[in-house]
Amino acid sequence: TAPAASANAMVGLTPPASALAAADAPAPIGGCRNDGYTEMSRFWELEAGTDCGTFSFRGYRPLSVSFAVGDKVNRQPSSLNPVNSATTETDYQKQEMRIQLSVRTKLAQNLLTDPNGKLRDSLWIGYTGLSYWQVFNSDLSRPFRTTDHQPEIFYVYPTTAQLPFGWRWRYSGIGLEHxxxxxxxxxxRSWNRTYLMTGFELDNRLQLQAKIWHRINESAEDDNNPNIQNYIGRSELKLGWNVNQRNWMGVTARGSLNGHGKGSGRVEWMHTLGDGWMGGKSNLRLHAQVFHGYGDSLIDYNYKRTVFSLGFSLLDF
Structure with missing residues (x-):
């Protein structure tokens, strides 16, 4: 009977056991979910194997809900423009909820790269909303203390340059945001800026990303927040470390290149919760962070404080 079974398999009447096993096996996750590529490549869809197409929604910055407490809170926001300085205090509490929503979609790809090549450039639009909610402040009817809106458009170009000590230069980009x-x-409070950005990685363990921006000038009477760039800074450097399969740590520093800026620092830790679909890595994280400096929110652009937050974040989806 063995030769007959073999003959049937050859003419397609009875599939061989190996084919049946392959058919029962789960299909590998591809595109921007393909674990065969590094996180940076999948996040920016830098290679053909990480492409998830255009006009599909993806996460951008973490989607977060967390409890936040500051060493102080800005009860009477001020600005160098007298029109934008509050005249009375509001009895805000130091304890509040921090909520962040952030999404993006790819508008186009292969604008400058070869459609048949390995690398992919891309044009994106994104939106980030950040709110501080005085949910514990029943005396004020639990208002939102502030909500920032941040739409942007940006272009990303992939690179493959090998650098010393095993590092790789992975992308460069340019963007415009409000x-x-x-x-x-x-x-x-409002401002507009253009920026340049770039990113490097060491295997899938370390990521280094840098951004530098230039504020688009406004007339003095329309400027809600003069010299905001001296407080928030003109550049940002972020180092991320995949400690192991479950834990990630990050450090972000903002400063001014002319030496006159105030700046800020943020230290973060994320711990993966549960498992993802089809055995992959879950995108849900326990998220703790400490911020110190200026500009944690736009209303606090010139207000220095330290904030600790603990909650849950959903990363790229």
């Missing part, structure tokens, strides 16, 4: 809090005077 940030505002949607308030009326005296609490209105």
């Amino acid at each position: 940030q505002s809090n949607g308030q009326s005077d005296p609490l209105s």
Whole structure:
């Protein structure tokens, strides 16, 4: 009977056992979910094997809900523009909820790269909303203390340059963003900036990303937050470390290149919770972070404070 079974398999009547086993096995996750590529390549869809197509929603910055407590809270926001300085205090509490929503979609790809090649460039639009909610402040009817809106458009170009000590230069990009809090005077805050960014990685363990920006000037009477770049800074450097399969740590520093800026620092830790679909890595994280400096929110652009937050974040989806 063995020769007959073999003959049947050859003419397609009875599939061989290996084919049946392959058919029962789960299909590998591809595109921007393909674990065969590094996190940086999958996040920016830098290679053909990480492409998830255009006009599909993906996560951008973490989607977070966390409890936050500061060493102090800005009860009377001020600005160098007198029109944008509050005249009375509001009895905000130091304890509040921090909520961040962030999404993006790819508009186009292969604008400058070869469609048949290995690498992919891409054009994206994104939106990030950050709110501080006085949910524990029943005396004020639990208001949102501030909500920042940050739409942007950016272009990413892939690179493959090998650097010393095993590092690789993975991408460069350029972008334009607007940030505002949607308030009326005296609490209105807004600015526009262009930026350049780049990223490097060491295997799938370390990531180094840098960004430098330039504020688009406004007239003095329209400027809600003069010299904001001296407080928030003109550049950002972020180092991420995949400690192991479950834990990630990151350090972000912002500063001014002319030596006159105030800047800030942020230290983060994320721990993976549960398992993802089809045995992959879950995108849900226990997320703890400490921020110190200026500009944790736009209303606090010139207000220095330290904030600790602990909650849950959903990464790229």
